[in-house]
Amino acid sequence: MPVNFILITLLALLIFGFILGRARSIKVATEVRNGRYNLHSRPYYYGYMIALWAGIPSLLILLLWTGFDSSIVTSLTASDLPSEIQELSKDERSLVINEIINLAESGKADVNSSEPKLQAAAHYLSLKNISLMAKTVVVFALAILGIIIGLRFVKPEFRARNQVEKIVRWVMIGCASIAILTTFGIVLSVLFESLQFFKSVPFTDFLFGTHWNPQTAIREDQVGGSGSFGAIPLFTGTLLISAIALTIAVPIGLMTAIYLSEYANQAVRSIAKPVLEILAGIPTVVYGFFAALTVAPFIRETGEAIGLHPSSESALAAGVVMGVMIIPFVSSLSDDVISAVPQAMRDGSYGMGATKSETIRQVVIPAALPGIVGGVLLAASRAIGETMIVVMAAGLAANLTANPLEAVTTITVQIVTLLTGDQEFDSPKTLAAFALGLGLFTVTLILNVISLHVVRKYREQYE
Amino acid sequence: MSKQYKNTDTIRAGLKKRYAREKRFQFFGIASIFISFLFLLVLLVNIFSQGYPAFQQTYVKLDVKLDGSVIGVSKDSSPEELFKASYGKLIKNTLKEMFPGVKDRKKKRALKQLVSKSAAYDLRDKIIENPALLGTTQSFWFLAKDDVDVFMKGDIDRTLPEADRRIKDFQLKWIDKLLAENRLEKRFNTTFFTAGDSREPEQAGIKGALIGSLLTMLVTMALSFPIGVLAAIYLEEFAPQNNRWVDIIEININNLAAVPSIVFGLLGLAVFIGFFGVPRSAPLVGGLVLTLMTLPTIIIASRAAIKSVPPSIREAALGLGASKVQTTFGHVVPLAMPGILTGTIIGMAQALGETAPLLMIGMVAFVADVPQGILDPSTVMPVQIYLWSDSPERAFTERTSAAIMVLIAFLVVMNFIAVLLRKKFERKW
Amino acid sequence: MVTAMTDTTKEKQMTDQRDSINDRVANKESESNAADNRSSMDDIHKNEEFDIEINGTVGKPFVDNVKMSSRNCDVFYGDKQAIFDVNVDIGNHEILAMIGPSGCGKSTYLRVLNRMNDTIPICRVTGEHKLDGEDIYSKKMDPVLLRARVGMVFQKPNPFPKSIYDNVAYGAKLHGLVRTRSDLDDLVEKSLIRAGLWKEVKDDLHKPGTGLSGGQQQRLCIARTIAVDPEVILMDEPTSALDPIATALIEELMIELSGKYTIAIVTHSMQQAARVSNRTAYFHLGKLVEVNETDKVFTNPEHKLTENYITGRFG
Known part of the structure; x- marks a missing residue:
């Protein structure tokens, strides 16, 4: 039975369990007065309890089994392969296994399919079938077992509601813990692949090398076999573009927030806020398209008109557009912190005879500074991790330069480039992407943690 | 007694300068807002003016x-034979007859490229539908090739020197002749909405990407909504205060909300595809990655909504003997639902526009077919935009902008619903 | 209605000014609602202590040696009227205390006197208000200059997030009152001495003002205000957030300062009014009921409402 069919049948079983449990609870109870029984919980809780007892273990098994099914079957198939295939190199072996799986799944033999491969494919198919059968049997057995055991527990004094609520609580804890699992997953996946990468490329070469050219040879004997993985040009490129973006976004975003929260009347606010929300809601790929097709040519033409020679993919174009993208982010964060400054502080300044701008500059901004700094750090983390704009507008040339009119490349661009081409999973090129990902995650993590901490402390100060 | 305040003159002297500074400061504020306005306006006008021609397409009659003898079939041929015949020849012959005397190899090829390659398939479908047509002469409207289409929309200037034009002089003559015979017509571009991706701009459509986006969003919604809401309920209503585990969860959620999206793509690649063997490029894996990405947004919004339900509601329910779980699910959550839904829609809108992590998990592959299920290879709207934006053809630029317009229309509708929801159910306690 | 009033006194612990403004508007609302209720419940439950007609101000609202004066003062928050036809003088170098139940408009009236209400967009002030005979709401009067002349101390100590020194120097620097650094040093020292804070902070001048205790913060705010050398100081419940010892220090300071400045103080504490002020004004639901010598108000009030208030029948 395919998985969705198992799911539907299981669902029907659970509903059946619910009805059984509910009915049984009424049967074992005595009616006190009309519609009220001497049960500890309302009847439907007994139904829920049985459905949960039957559903949770069987669903869990179904999920795990489906998750690990293919890798286990594949490795079983692989271990039963004839010895001459076993002796092949790792890459070639995985190629053969892929071929076998394709063979099994399409069911079409072609000229390449030798006798052992066909046998292996048949073996693979039979293993898959056995796995599916076993899965079906185990899942249904568990569900039915759950219902039977549950029914034996249905007694008037049994605390079904507490049971159900305990389970609900654990399910909620599980959902909340997914956040931790995600972080854990990110750390493990980038760390594991990065460590492999640092086995072939020394850590210091990666961190301090100034030459980035990840073209590795396919064959050992090819010229220029190793490629170079010095990430400094990527770091400087990322920094350059982020710096341009922040020099645009921070003053404009901050002034926008100040104007909207301190000066603007309702009419201005009711227009400006939606505009900022639209800017914030436009997908980054649209910004990237605009940067590459409109802003970059504009900068090139303007530059040439005044005697400069910007390259067609300049850091400036990507940086400017990214800056505009971050404006709403900065302004909404600053808006929050500025309105958290107590009015009493402003009144104190007005009471001294300060004008509005003097009050803002000398009292409100200094008071809000920690919060604003936190917001800027978050914006920086956003700029560093932004991908689509730079992929589409900044280019691939790993130049080590501080000139915003030249093309630079960034960490995110390189991750995308390294992982979207066709290559095997274990080449240093692919692994380099994970090493870059590790760097990106670490830097943004540090920025986020600092800024979240700063902002939280700031809020506590005025609460 | 002198009534003159002693600092009056000093303060008066500085006032002009101070008020000038005040004016300047306000001006900077207005200018900042204006810059955002201006940018948005330029962006939208730019996209719109580039994109709206794509909703029209030129057809050639x-x-x-x-x-039938030219392509070796007759009225009595089996459908399979009809299917295999090469109808391109018929179209080529028709064009040759219309424009006799084309000898040059290059020009012959150019002649064939007045109409799209899809013309042959259109013809095939029509013949299979009605084999009786064989032997007759029929008029058909075919998709024009993208260059002709672009020219018809006025995006190729015929006054330019020939070398700078995609359409050469001899092609211009053909087009002029077709125009004179009323054989060129612009119609609404249905292909754009009914076809999947294609290497030929005139045959390319967004249906595949739209369906891909829809499937991906369904997966994301089905996972992130229940998980996010349950997590928010736990953190807001049940989590013990000053518990280390809860603190770690909170820090993680806040941090994940700010982790670059591309990192989630790496996670998806390594864990979902590499470890669990979920098929690459499928809406399932895209949905899983986007779920992890939108969860923090949904959790944070839901928590705010739950927090805004006043404690008196909880106290009332608890006071009547309801359990904590009954109180929460029976009273607090329904009251917080509008806020939760608003947050979820905004999270979904973010996910709908997300590109970078999907590039990592192979949704960037060229997929011409419309996906049928969550395990089929597919692409999504923003990735389709990214793919098309890389193509040099003018007709693809046009379609990129049009696809952006469609995507933005969806986002606007989603945000509009969120705003309506917020307005309708906004409650002051 | 009595319970309604005690409820609103809870809101006395207003945390910041913006809230307090909202509260004031809200109080107005609750009062007008209460007024509706009252008429409907007339027969059942008439509150004789509270519902006494006010026909103009009784006592001696006007003095000979006038520093500030208001005639026909009305204040509106949007559509709601908060102050009704207040006519009163503040004499030179006197301390005028304004008392009354919460939400009676005394703070609002205080903020009329240095145009602080200008900072609230929905607030509208009418009537004639004079400082030394000059109309303070006229076009010619600059609010910046006015606020330098009429300083203000707030309910909750609100030092700026700056050092003690910069807090005191703030106004002088703003208005360009001093030319040299040493003049500024002198000014800061003089102001802190006069506010009675110098001994406590002279070694910590560059520590943040927010690090001081509540009472010290409030004296810092007074020092900050007198550094500009104003003519009038308005104090809006300056001790309501302070402990009794700090309160005593501030009260002493007020009496001392009255030799040089004219002081108007809003207070919740009748005892405080009795201790520090020369004259006392009693406000009730936005109207000025009675103004008299402080002794007279507290020993022999003219108006029945004043008597009911000071004897604790409501409030």
């Missing part, structure tokens, strides 16, 4: 002589 050809009188095709359906001579």
Whole structure:
């Protein structure tokens, strides 16, 4: 039975369990007065309890089994392969296994399919079938077992509601813990692949090398076999573009927030806020398209008109557009912190005879500074991790330069480039992407943690 | 007693300067807002002016002589034979007859490229539908090739020197002749909405990407909504205060909300595809990655909504003997639902526009077919935009902008619903 | 209605000014609602202590040696009227205390006197208000200059997030009152001495003002205000957030300062009014009921409402 069919049948079983449990609870109870029984919980809780007892273990098994099914079957198939295939190199072996799986799944033999491969494919198919059968049997057995055991527990004094609520609580804890699992997953996946990468490329070469050219040879004997993985040009490129973006976004975003929260009347606010929300809601790929097709040519033409020679993919174009993208982010964060400054502080300044701008500059901004700094750090983390704009507008040339009119490349661009081409999973090129990902995650993590901490402390100060 | 305040003159002296500074400061504020306005305006006008021609497509009318003998079929051929015949020849012959005397190899090829390659398939479908047409001469409207289409929309300037033009002089003559015979017509571009991706701009459509986006969003919604809401309920209503585990969860959620999206793509690649063997490029894996990405947004919004339900509601329910779980699910959550839904829609809108992590998990592959299920290879709207934006053809630029317009329309509708929801159910306690 | 009033006194612990403004508007609302209720419940439950007609101000609202004066003062928050036809003088170098139940408009009236209400967009002030005979709401009067002349101390100590020194120097620097650094040093020292804070902070001048205790913060705010050398100081419940010892220090300071400045103080504490002020004004639901010598108000009030208030029948 395919998985969705198992799911539907299981669902029907659970509903059946619910009805059984509910009915049984009424049967074992005595009616006190009309519609009220001497049960500890309302009847439907007994139904829920049985459905949960039957559903949770069987669903869990179904999920795990489906998750690990293919890798286990594949490795079983692989271990039963004839010895001459076993002796092949790792890459070639995985190629053969892929071929076998394709063979099994399409069911079409072609000229390449030798006798052992066909046998292996048949073996693979039979293993898959056995796995599916076993899965079906185990899942249904568990569900039915759950219902039977549950029914034996249905007694008037049994605390079904507490049971159900305990389970609900654990399910909620599980959902909340997914956040931790995600972080854990990110750390493990980038760390594991990065460590492999640092086995072939020394850590210091990666961190301090100034030459980035990840073209590795396919064959050992090819010229220029190793490629170079010095990430400094990527770091400087990322920094350059982020710096341009922040020099645009921070003053404009901050002034926008100040104007909207301190000066603007309702009419201005009711227009400006939606505009900022639209800017914030436009997908980054649209910004990237605009940067590459409109802003970059504009900068090139303007530059040439005044005697400069910007390259067609300049850091400036990507940086400017990214800056505009971050404006709403900065302004909404600053808006929050500025309105958290107590009015009493402003009144104190007005009471001294300060004008509005003097009050803002000398009292409100200094008071809000920690919060604003936190917001800027978050914006920086956003700029560093932004991908689509730079992929589409900044280019691939790993130049080590501080000139915003030249093309630079960034960490995110390189991750995308390294992982979207066709290559095997274990080449240093692919692994380099994970090493870059590790760097990106670490830097943004540090920025986020600092800024979240700063902002939280700031809020506590005025609460 | 002198009534003159002693600092009056000093303060008066500085006032002019101070008020000038005040004016300047306000001006900077207005200018900042204006910059955002201006940018948005330029962006939208730019996209719109580039994109709206893509909603029209040029068609060419050809009188095709359906001579079965040329392609080796007859009225009595089996559907399979009809299917395999090469109808391109018929169209080529028709064009040759219309424009006799084309000898040059290059020009011959150019002649064939007045109409799209899809013309042959259109013809095939029509013949299979009605084999009786064979032997007659029929007029058909075919998709024009993208260069002709672009020219018809006025995006190729015929006054330019020939070398700078995609359409050369001899092609211009053909087009002029077709125009004179009323054989060129612009119609609403249905292909754009009914076809999947294609290497030929005139045959390319967004249906595949739209369905891909829809499936991906369904997966994301089905996972992130229940998980996010349950997590928010736990953190807001049940989590013990000053518990280390809860603190770690909170820090993680806040941090994940700010982790670059591309990192989630790496996670998806390594864990979902590499470890669990979820098929690459499928809406399932895209949905899983986007779920992890939108969860923090949904959790944070839901928590705010739950927090805004006043404690008196909880106290009332608890006071009547309801359990904590009953109180929460029976009273607090329904009251917080509008806020939760608003947050979820905004999270979904973010996910709908997300590109970078999907590039990592192979949704960037060229997929011409419309996906049928969550395990089929597919692409999504923003990735389709990214793919098309890389193509040099003018007709693809046009379609990129049009696809952006469609995507933005969806986002606007989603945000509009969120705003309506917020307005309708906004409650002051 | 009595319970309604005690409820609103809870809101006395207003945390910041913006809230307090909202509260004031809200109080107005609750009062007008209460007024509706009252008429409907007339027969059942008439509150004789509270519902006494006010026909103009009784006592001696006007003095000979006038520093500030208001005639026909009305204040509106949007559509709601908060102050009704207040006519009163503040004499030179006197301390005028304004008392009354919460939400009676005394703070609002205080903020009329240095145009602080200008900072609230929905607030509208009418009537004639004079400082030394000059109309303070006229076009010619600059609010910046006015606020330098009429300083203000707030309910909750609100030092700026700056050092003690910069807090005191703030106004002088703003208005360009001093030319040299040493003049500024002198000014800061003089102001802190006069506010009675110098001994406590002279070694910590560059520590943040927010690090001081509540009472010290409030004296810092007074020092900050007198550094500009104003003519009038308005104090809006300056001790309501302070402990009794700090309160005593501030009260002493007020009496001392009255030799040089004219002081108007809003207070919740009748005892405080009795201790520090020369004259006392009693406000009730936005109207000025009675103004008299402080002794007279507290020993022999003219108006029945004043008597009911000071004897604790409501409030």
